[in-house]
Amino acid sequence: MKLLLVGEIRDGRVTAESAELFGFAARLGVEASMVLVGDAGDLPVFDGRLYRGDAGHEFDMTYNKHIVLAAVEREQPDAVVFLHSSFGWELAPRVAFAMQSAQLSGVVGLDDGGYVVESCNGKMRRTVRPLTGRAVLTIQPGAFAASPMAGTPEVVAIDAEPDAAVEFLGCIQPERGVDLSRTSVIVSAGRGVGSADRVELARALADALGGEVGASRPVVDAGWLERARQVGSSGQNVSPALYVACGISGAIQHLAGMKGSGFVIAVNTDRDAPIASVADVLVVADVAEFLPALTAAIQART
Amino acid sequence: MNILVCIKQVPDMEGHFVPNAAGSWFDEAGLAWRMNEYDAFAVEEAVRLKERLGGAARVTALSIGPARVVESIRKALAMGCDEGVHIDDDEAPERDPWQIASMIAGFAAGRGFELVFAGMQSEDRGSAQVGVLVAERLGLVCATGITAFEWRDEAMIVERELEGGRRCRLRLKAPALLTCQQGLNTPRYPTLPNIMKSKRAALAVLSPESVGLESPKVSSGNFRPHEPNAAGVILEGNVETLAAQVLEILKNRTAVLGKGGAR
Ligand SMILES: Cc1cc2nc3c(=O)[nH]c(=O)nc-3n(C[C@H](O)[C@H](O)[C@H](O)COP(=O)(O)OP(=O)(O)OC[C@H]3O[C@@H](n4cnc5c(N)ncnc54)[C@H](O)[C@@H]3O)c2cc1C
Ligand SMILES: Nc1ncnc2c1ncn2[C@@H]1O[C@H](COP(=O)(O)O)[C@@H](O)[C@H]1O
Numbered sequence: 395m396k397l398l399l400v401g402e403i404r405d406g407r408v409t410a411e412s413a414e415l416f417g418f419a420a421r422l423g424v425e426a427s428m429v430l431v432g433d434a435g436d437l438p439v440f441d442g443r444l445y446r447g448d449a450g451h452e453f454d455m456t457y458n459k460h461i462v463l464a465a466v467e468r469e470q471p472d473a474v475v476f477l478h479s480s481f482g483w484e485l486a487p488r489v490a491f492a493m494q495s496a497q498l499s500g501v502v503g504l505d506d507g508g509y510v511v512e513s514c515n516g517k518m519r520r521t522v523r524p525l526t527g528r529a530v531l532t533i534q535p536g537a538f539a540a541s542p543m544a545g546t547p548e549v550v551a552i553d554a555e556p557d558a559a560v561e562f563l564g565c566i567q568p569e570r571g572v573d574l575s576r577t578s579v580i581v582s583a584g585r586g587v588g589s590a591d592r593v594e595l596a597r598a599l600a601d602a603l604g605g606e607v608g609a610s611r612p613v614v615d616a617g618w619l620e621r622a623r624q625v626g627s628s629g630q631n632v633s634p635a636l637y638v639a640c641g642i643s644g645a646i647q648h649l650a651g652m653k654g655s656g657f658v659i660a661v662n663t664d665r666d667a668p669i670a671s672v673a674d675v676l677v678v679a680d681v682a683e684f685l686p687a688l689t690a691a692i693q694a695r696t
Numbered sequence: 697m698n699i700l701v702c703i704k705q706v707p708d709m710e711g712h713f714v715p716n717a718a719g720s721w722f723d724e725a726g727l728a729w730r731m732n733e734y735d736a737f738a739v740e741e742a743v744r745l746k747e748r749l750g751g752a753a754r755v756t757a758l759s760i761g762p763a764r765v766v767e768s769i770r771k772a773l774a775m776g777c778d779e780g781v782h783i784d785d786d787e788a789p790e791r792d793p794w795q796i797a798s799m800i801a802g803f804a805a806g807r808g809f810e811l812v813f814a815g816m817q818s819e820d821r822g823s824a825q826v827g828v829l830v831a832e833r834l835g836l837v838c839a840t841g842i843t844a845f846e847w848r849d850e851a852m853i854v855e856r857e858l859e860g861g862r863r864c865r866l867r868l869k870a871p872a873l874l875t876c877q878q879g880l881n882t883p884r885y886p887t888l889p890n891i892m893k894s895k896r897a898a899l900a901v902l903s904p905e906s907v908g909l910e911s912p913k914v915s916s917g918n919f920r921p922h923e924p925n926a927a928g929v930i931l932e933g934n935v936e937t938l939a940a941q942v943l944e945i946l947k948n949r950t951a952v953l954g955k956g957g958a959r
Contacts, residue, residue: 499822636950665932
């Protein structure tokens with residue numbers, strides 16, 4: 395088996411996550427080459443062929459597709475592997491369609507010749523197998539550990555014409571605000587808290603523990619807490635000593651931001667909630683009843 | 697302007713999922729159903745655009761699935777879509793993204809849709825493929841995971857979400873397909889008169905074959921629950937007792953309460 399890995403460049407550098415693609419190849423124990431689109435000052439460290447196209451912009455997916463397909467043409471891989479990222483989920487189906495191949499999204503593991511993917515917002519898993527000879531995969535960031543690499547790749551330049559259908563107008567940086575990355579206690583509110591008022595129950599517990607409040611994405615989208623408090627793949631990465639997840643189901647994008655926490659307590663009415671996969675303690679209870687009780691117990695302790 | 701919105705009906709994710717007999721997907725017994733969250737953003741954005749453009753726009757809501765999905769199509773109509781299309785397919789829940797996209801594109805081909813809205817992913821399958829595959833089949837410009845949409849000078853300016861809260865702004869022209877991400881808008885609650893009206897609306901019903909259903913590209917098996925943390929404990933019962941138990945755990949297993957005192 396032979397893989398073509400599609401690396402990513404951001405702000406002129408190859409992203410750290412791109413090394414997870416090599417980690418995936420190492421888990422399978424197979425040969426891999428890489429293709430990169432965009433302009434990077436550095437090159438990935440590995441011993442193999444590196445296909446490069448540097449004429450388009452990161453968001454010109456038609457150009458990116460042509461570069462990847464040209465690399466597929468020369469390399470003849472059994473699978474083309476992307477990260478399941480904003481770059482990967484946008485580009486992978488285009489490549490899969492052009493190759494008339496199966497695509498498997500968000501691979502988190504390997505299972506008896508098949509690929510494990512999550513279903514039902516992370517509550518369930520299943521094993522998916524391609525029915526086509528070649529396949530396109532997107533692997534979940536964080537699921538496969540990056541492997542240490544050495545060597546200098548043999549660079550193969552690929553030419554393609556940039557496409558003008560999508561005009562890139564620039565990037566917007568996230569709002570600055572509270573930095574939760576060094577906080578030692580975070581009490582996060584999820585959609586299960588039910589209302590903006592009830593977010594105060596999480597805040598009261600955070601105060602009693604001398605910590606900060608965090609949030610899942612729907613809580614921020616609803617305006618119950620400010621955007622800067624969002625934990626997850628599109629928010630902050632946190633690693634407190636204690637993380638209390640209140641009314642948070644535990645979707646993979648949320649877990650991605652808090653997996654590094656020391657001790658995790660989850661409060662949820664659903665005992666099957668996927669947050670249980672990372673919780674040291676799952677308290678099966680209604681946040682509206684349990685949070686005030688815990689806050690009171692902490693305040694009353696001797 | 698002729699607009700298409702693709703909606704999927706999904707189970708309430710708080711339900712209890714049990715594998716079906718083949719272990720390929722979940723058994724539908726006992727589950728409650730609703731519109732995929734991401735598709736509600738798609739419906740809302742399409743209806744807002746139509747309202748902005750005045751009488752010149754029409755929105756068609758399409759769903760593929762068994763009879764139950766009619767309820768979600770009617771919800772889309774009650775939110776302001778003009779026409780409902782049901783591709784009546786009992787096998788749809790287990791079809792792969794390739795097959796679903798073959799039907800949506802087969803329906804849309806030749807009908808002159810200038811804008812197609814889909815969800816960025818379905819909550820149950822989470823593949824994030826169908827929208828892009830439809831765009832590739834129809835030769836549409838496409839952007840995924842949009843969190844802002846603005847129609848200006850016969851073109852659209854969208855924001856796409858990237859990692860870590862970063863966003864990029866893109867300008868594209870119709871015909872295009874956009875997939876909608878959380879935070880794009882707040883879907884409206886339909887009014888009672890609109891709900892009543894949507895109940896009477898006639899839907900177009902089509903068969904999978906008539907819109908070009910293709911064969912699958914993947915097979916699925918061993919559908920199973922996510923393993924809980926093997927070292928974790930699950931506590932249930934009276935809240936006062938639970939609070940006391942958790943306080944003990946905090947004292948014994950973490951250092952967050954400090955030496956005998958905080959506030
Ligand atoms: C590209 C992408 C990026 C994303 N980035 C992020 C991100 O950075 N951060 C993030 O959080 N999400 C992110 N998401 C969204 C993510 O997939 C989930 O939709 C989101 O995390 C769900 O938030 P939640 O757990 O608060 O809500 P839900 O999934 O709705 O869960 C609510 C939970 O509360 C429980 N509950 C309900 N009532 C009560 C009660 N009274 N007491 C106790 N429990 C109760 C329910 O059982 C359920 O488990 C992203 C999604 C995508 C597609
Ligand atoms: N059965 C269906 N009927 C209509 N639209 C669908 C269906 N399945 C998926 N879609 C659309 O495709 C999007 C992405 O789905 P998926 O690729 O399954 O994650 C959804 O948000 C819907 O907009």
